[in-house]
Amino acid sequence: MSVISNHMPTAELQALDAAHHMHPFTAGDELAAKGVRVITRGKGVWLNDTEGNKIIDAMAGLWCVNIGYGRPELAAAAARQMEELSYYNTFFQTTHVPAIALAAKLAELAPGDLNHVFFAGSGSEANDTNIRLVRRYWAIKGMPNKRTIIGRINGYHGSTMGGASLGGMSGMHEHGGMIDAIAHIGQPHWYAEGGDIRPEEFGLMRARELEEKILELGVANVAAFIGEPVQGAGGVIVPPSTYWPEIQRICDHYGILLIADEVITGFGRTGNWFGCQTMGIKPHIMTVAKGLSSGYQPIGGSIVCDEIAHTVGAAGDFNHGYTYSGHPVAAAVALENLRILQEEKIVDYVRDVANPYFAAKWQALSDHPLVGEAKLVGLMGSIALTPNKATRAKFASPAGTVGYICRERCFANNLIMRHVGDRMIISPALVITPNEIDILIERAWISLDECYTRLNAEGLMVSD
Ligand code: PXG
Secondary structure (H helix, E strand, O other): OOOOOOOOOHHHHHHHHHHHOOOOOOOHHHHHHHOOOOEEEEEEOEEEEOOOOEEEEOOHHHHOOOOOEOOHHHHHHHHHHHHHOOOOOOOOOOOOHHHHHHHHHHHHHOOOOEEEEEEEOOHHHHHHHHHHHHHHHHHHOOOOOOOEEEEEOOOOOOOOHHHHHHOOOHHHHHOOOOOOOEEEEOOOOHHHHOOOOOHHHHHHHHHHHHHHHHHHHOHHHEEEEEEOOOEOOOOOEOOOOOHHHHHHHHHHHHOOEEEEEOOOOOOOOOOOOOHHHHHOOOOOEEEEOHHHOOOOOOOEEEEEEHHHHHHHHOOOOOOOOOOOOOOHHHHHHHHHHHHHHHHOOHHHHHHHHHHHHHHHHHHHHHHOOOEEEEEEEOOEEEEEEOOOOOOOOOEOOOOOHHHHHHHHHHHHOOEEOEEEOOEEEEOOOOOOOHHHHHHHHHHHHHHHHHHHHHHHHOOOOOEO
8 A cells, every 4th residue: 555654754844845846836956955854643633743743724624624634424425526536537528426316415505596606726727717707797797808717905816827917916916917908996995904994985086996906997898807706815804894785786787797816714603604605795706615515525616597507508518617616526525525514503603602602712822913904804803013013114124024923923833823014813613612712822922021021122012
């Protein structure tokens, strides 16, 4: 049996990794010099590394392990499916049972008339599908100029050319450029950008940038707006309550398609099946991935409304698809994941138990001298680090300096909490127990204290 297990000392693994493995979003040489951390096992919310540490993973991998690590049912589903039909495609008028069953299940779970699924291997691929699908839709409707898709600065929609272009991460645009006919508006990030304006008013202002952009580009040229119900990779930015209703009004008024990128917010993360339900919006397309299989297999997709699916379906071939669209093993694993989410009532657990328990403790972190704001929606949370709580000031050091120090302290305390600039973010497995929440919070306090001590010692508690 060829099981990849660890027979080597950590230093040898690190040397091989440094020599041959290029890591995503990583300064390769710096990591090679420092030595990478090697993760070996996962169970529930816990990870082990080669040094024998037991780490609480407050990020559920990369926001994806919704049901927790190590569920044998998913391994069994994968093994069964590999033996039965390890691969077949869904091109050329064929299909297979896992793809049929998963598409039907997603249509049942998705709100409204989102009844049709185009499968992909990841969230990025699904967003590339969306670009081609909405442009095709408007072309069939006799409006081939309706091509531009509007996203948001600091939005994240993936790392393919299409996904990175829809996203509003300038650092990504600098590496490789952008595709054509994409525009961006400001983000509803009141804490960092709202100044003295009330959050509700700021939410309306940022939403109305969409209207201004549509008018500037000409409604005849705009195909769709895309947004994450709650921005994830941008720093878990919860929009003011006025924001999404106004975006919905503008999309409806101008007949612009609304794409909700649910790659992070889908499958229970916000305390409902989908983030658009939490935010009260009705998208024409939802992008899904991550929690769809709890990350046990790479799979994503676009869940599409009746009107778009029927219009595109009636117009001949849609010349688009991936070798692994609806991969049978990935689909079987996703189905088993959805069964567990549903039968174990995990979404209800997030809403009724985990979120209320966590929220009280998470919000108490704003009493820490380093924390300006603590937010939690369902089980995605953020804290803003600041040298001055009253003014919500930024640090004088380059953005991310303090966040990185805090993340290192968390790592040292066996807590995986990410930083985005000088915000700390969490997104733990949805099955995290109250006892594990206590451990997470305790380690977060210790790490914040250590970070604070170090910032004071190094003279970094200074406002911009
Ligand atoms: N949309 C959203 C909202 C995402 O968060 C993608 C699309 C792309 O999915 P794939 O499966 O192609 O990665 C994502 C992915 C981070 C981080 O640092 C976030 C993601 C991926 C990698 C890192 O927070 N989100």
